[in-house]
Amino acid sequence: MEGEHFEQQELLQSLRSKATEHSSQGRMGGLYPSLHQLYATEPKPRARLHDTSEAMRDCDQALEIENNHFKTLLCKGKVLLGLSKYSSALECFRTALLDPQASESVTVYMEKCKKLESQAKTGAFDLSDWILSGFRGKTPELAEFIGSVEIKRSEVSGRGLFATKNIVVGALILVTKGVATERGILGSEECVDKAQMVMWKNFVDEVTKSVRRCDRTKRLVSSLSTGEEEEKLEIPDISLFRPETYDDGSKQDLDMKKLLSILDVNSLVEDAVSAKVIGKNKEYYGVGLWTLPSFINHSCVPNARRLHVGDYAIVHASRDIKAGEEITSAYYDVLSSPLEKRREMAESWGFSCKCGRCRFESGLSVVNQEIREFEMGLERGVDAGNAVYTVEEGMKRWKVKGKDKGLLRASYWGVYEECYNSERLMRRWGRKVPSMEVVVESVADVVGSDERLVKMVVEGMKKKKNGDCSSNIAEMERILKLGKGVYGKVVSKKKAMKTLLGLE
Numbered sequence: 468m469e470g471e472h473f474e475q476q477e478l479l480q481s482l483r484s485k486a487t488e489h490s491s492q493g494r495m496g497g498l499y500p501s502l503h504q505l506y507a508t509e510p511k512p513r514a515r516l517h518d519t520s521e522a523m524r525d526c527d528q529a530l531e532i533e534n535n536h537f538k539t540l541l542c543k544g545k546v547l548l549g550l551s552k553y554s555s556a557l558e559c560f561r562t563a564l565l566d567p568q569a570s571e572s573v574t575v576y577m578e579k580c581k582k583l584e585s586q587a588k589t590g591a592f593d594l595s596d597w598i599l600s601g602f603r604g605k606t607p608e609l610a611e612f613i614g615s616v617e618i619k620r621s622e623v624s625g626r627g628l629f630a631t632k633n634i635v636v637g638a639l640i641l642v643t644k645g646v647a648t649e650r651g652i653l654g655s656e657e658c659v660d661k662a663q664m665v666m667w668k669n670f671v672d673e674v675t676k677s678v679r680r681c682d683r684t685k686r687l688v689s690s691l692s693t694g695e696e697e698e699k700l701e702i703p704d705i706s707l708f709r710p711e712t713y714d715d716g717s718k719q720d721l722d723m724k725k726l727l728s729i730l731d732v733n734s735l736v737e738d739a740v741s742a743k744v745i746g747k748n749k750e751y752y753g754v755g756l757w758t759l760p761s762f763i764n765h766s767c768v769p770n771a772r773r774l775h776v777g778d779y780a781i782v783h784a785s786r787d788i789k790a791g792e793e794i795t796s797a798y799y800d801v802l803s804s805p806l807e808k809r810r811e812m813a814e815s816w817g818f819s820c821k822c823g824r825c826r827f828e829s830g831l832s833v834v835n836q837e838i839r840e841f842e843m844g845l846e847r848g849v850d851a852g853n854a855v856y857t858v859e860e861g862m863k864r865w866k867v868k869g870k871d872k873g874l875l876r877a878s879y880w881g882v883y884e885e886c887y888n889s890e891r892l893m894r895r896w897g898r899k900v901p902s903m904e905v906v907v908e909s910v911a912d913v914v915g916s917d918e919r920l921v922k923m924v925v926e927g928m929k930k931k932k933n934g935d936c937s938s939n940i941a942e943m944e945r946i947l948k949l950g951k952g953v954y955g956k957v958v959s960k961k962k963a964m965k966t967l968l969g970l971e
Contacts (some may be wrong), residue, residue: 513682520682520938522546537566551611551710553584567572586610590639594947595960606777612642617705621872623764627793634788637951645778647673648755683810687949689719693728708759742773767824783955803880824874851885852896873909916952
């Protein structure tokens with residue numbers, strides 16, 4: 468195929484030169500049919516090679532000669548569809564449908580464009596039926612979607628993604644396809660490092676190909692941080708990331724050194740502490756680059772999570788978000804992680820966290836020797852029920868109120884979890900500590916939903932009802948709300964959500 472592509476390139480260049488020469492002399496004559504035929508066939512091999520920028524240029528040049536050429540319109544529509552430019556692709560297919568050569572496949576493409584365009588405008592995605600089918604068949608086709616967000620200078624670090632409207636828990640924030648992804652099975656512990664190195668090399672190669680083949684992809688990737696001089700970086704308009712935005716054809720320089728720095732800072736692992744993978748890719752270790760999610764900074768009080776479906780990253784609210792609030796996720800485990808442990812994890816990531824939770828706990832530990840002694844006791848190993856009681860009584864003395872209680876409960880979640888899961892400890896301490904439901908709600912309110920919180924409530928309800936999870940409507944609604952925070956509203960049917968949560 469590449470040999471055929473090279474020969475067509477040479478012939479195309481020759482005809483272009485002749486066309487320029489003849490045009491200057493005012494005599495195109497019989498050259499038009501030859502030139503048009505090559506322009507019309509040229510985009511197809513380019514598109515197969517994913518050279519979308521050149522394929523689009525060739526399509527446009529061919530359509531300048533004959534603006535209703537069926538095969539060119541069909542090819543251009545497919546290229547535009549691959550670039551997530553749904554309305555533009557739809558116009559190409561509509562025009563192509565007028566041609567006598569048009570088959571039913573053109574109508575199929577039109578319906579696909581309409582469906583994806585609707586998703587892109589409304590954010591009305593639903594994975595429920597796919598989940599209920601046991602993830603059988605093809606992974607659902609998703610549209611690119613950007614909700615009510617903008618990019619601004621962040622107090623956390625460099626630039627960040629911010630909500631422009633209130634966003635409720637589970638609501639969709641954005642859906643975007645990866646520039647490139649690489650997946651594999653890591654195997655035994657001894658082989659993990661080698662397998663990851665091979666995957667990383669393949670991943671870098673795929674990203675490199677993507678930015679070379681598509682000018683728009685290169686511009687998006689070039690806008691990402693290299694981890695240096697964050698305060699000097701330009702703040703891109705959110706429209707840059709909308710696929711239908713007009714392409715001005717400008718070029719961006721992106722050398723290999725800069726690209727590697729961008730990948731080092733912005734690449735994401737699919738199955739991470741703040742993300743879930745559903746479908747067949749759940750069995751694999753995956754790494755990828757998704758441009759707009761790369762602007763989401765870390766916080767120890769995160770408000771967003773990712774769901775990975777195929778090559779798409781779906782970002783949704785894991786708790787309620789107010790207009791003007793920065794969209795954040797957890798880069799590392801912020802549940803059952805006291806301040807010092809979180810500081811160590813942040814250091815391993817190459818930054819120092821200054822979120823509200825870290826500032827609050829830092830101020831509390833400075834003035835409170837009791838907290839330091841308590842944490843030393845945890846390291847030595849103490850009765851979990853006694854530890855929970857100590858934290859709860861301590862918060863009364865330390866005058867910790869409101870949501871701040873949820874922050875400390877999140878930091879010492881490990882002992883709360885151990886206490887509530889032990890019938891022996893609950894018999895002894897149950898009347899002296901808050902109910903599990905109160906603690907879970909307060910923790911979810913500040914750090915968002917988490918699978919461990921859901922599991923705690925599910926197990927608690929099963930114990931109360933001897934394994935029956937359907938009799939208490941209020942408790943079920945509480946679980947489903949937590950589930951929305953983990954998986955998002957893209958799972959709209961209760962039966963599908965219950966399946967994911969292990970309730971069916």
